[in-house]
Amino acid sequence: MEMNLLLGVNIDHVATLRQARYTGMLDSPNAEPSPATAAIDAKAGGADSITIHVRGDRRHMQEEDAYLVKKATDLPLNFEMGNTQEMIDIALKLQPEYVCLVPETREEVTTEGGLDVAGLYDSLVPTVKTLQDAGIKISMFIDPDVYQVEASSKIDAEMIELHTGCFANADSGCARDEEIDRLKIASVRGHELGLQVNAGHGINYENIKALYEVPYLKEFNIGHTIVARSVRVGFTQAVAEMRTLMEGYSPEL
Numbered sequence: 001m002e003m004n005l006l007l008g009v010n011i012d013h014v015a016t017l018r019q020a021r022y023t024g025m026l027d028s029p030n031a032e033p034s035p036a037t038a039a040i041d042a043k044a045g046g047a048d049s050i051t052i053h054v055r056g057d058r059r060h061m062q063e064e065d066a067y068l069v070k071k072a073t074d075l076p077l078n079f080e081m082g083n084t085q086e087m088i089d090i091a092l093k094l095q096p097e098y099v100c101l102v103p104e105t106r107e108e109v110t111t112e113g114g115l116d117v118a119g120l121y122d123s124l125v126p127t128v129k130t131l132q133d134a135g136i137k138i139s140m141f142i143d144p145d146v147y148q149v150e151a152s153s154k155i156d157a158e159m160i161e162l163h164t165g166c167f168a169n170a171d172s173g174c175a176r177d178e179e180i181d182r183l184k185i186a187s188v189r190g191h192e193l194g195l196q197v198n199a200g201h202g203i204n205y206e207n208i209k210a211l212y213e214v215p216y217l218k219e220f221n222i223g224h225t226i227v228a229r230s231v232r233v234g235f236t237q238a239v240a241e242m243r244t245l246m247e248g249y250s251p252e253l
């Protein structure tokens with residue numbers, strides 16, 4: 001069975017570019033580029049959802065951006081967040097369709113490693129419940145590890161997002177095959193447990209097709225490479241090119 005994978009476009013790095021010059025000057029008419037406009041352009045290019053991550057340190061997306069992006073598009077919004085009271089409060093105000101819980105430390109360049117759902121189980125339970133009670137679906141950004149998949153199911157998340165960073169950084173064909181195997185095993189287990197299985201981090205125009213060996217995937221979340229490509233071809237075109245590459249995926253083994 002052939003099925004189109006869904007494309008979630010992460011627009012954080014549109015805000016990274018703006019912050020490079022306009023940190024603390026969001027009210028300036030010169031503060032560009034606009035994440036909200038990028039969300040509109042992403043939809044025109046065929047995006048199925050928009051992802052943003054308001055980090056504790058506000059290095060790219062600001063809280064205000066989240067509301068402006070939500071207002072600018074009718075695409076489902078995937079709000080990535082660390083498990084803090086500050087972010088829970090923002091999510092409850094924002095009302096995104098999904099929250100993706102991610103680990104967050106200040107020093108990392110980007111999200112490194114998946115969330116330890118098994119180890120942090122007790123502190124995650126109230127967050128999951130609060131957000132689900134508000135009608136928000138929960139995704140867990142986890143390493144492709146069966147133990148973490150099972151913990152995500154036990155905590156009643158609707159979705160998992162398998163971390164593809166190790167796959168993307170694998171420096172030999174052999175290491176990459178091992179990562180694909182880990183992703184396959186985790187995806188099969190997630191599917192068995194009734195979870196929606198997504199994937200993201202480090203996916204680009206070159207490596208994306210290698211992930212087609214992984215069954216049961218529903219959505220890819222892709223950011224950096226699309227923003228980078230948009231410098232050359234524009235945002236709508238960069239998204240459309242990725243969308244085209246995503247055709248022809250078969251979710252069955």
Ligand code: PXP
Binds near residue numbers: 080110161203
């Ligand atoms: N998924 C999650 C949970 C992320 O935190 C990120 C951004 O770091 C992405 C997907 C997108 O990754 P990239 O920008 O490498 O495409």
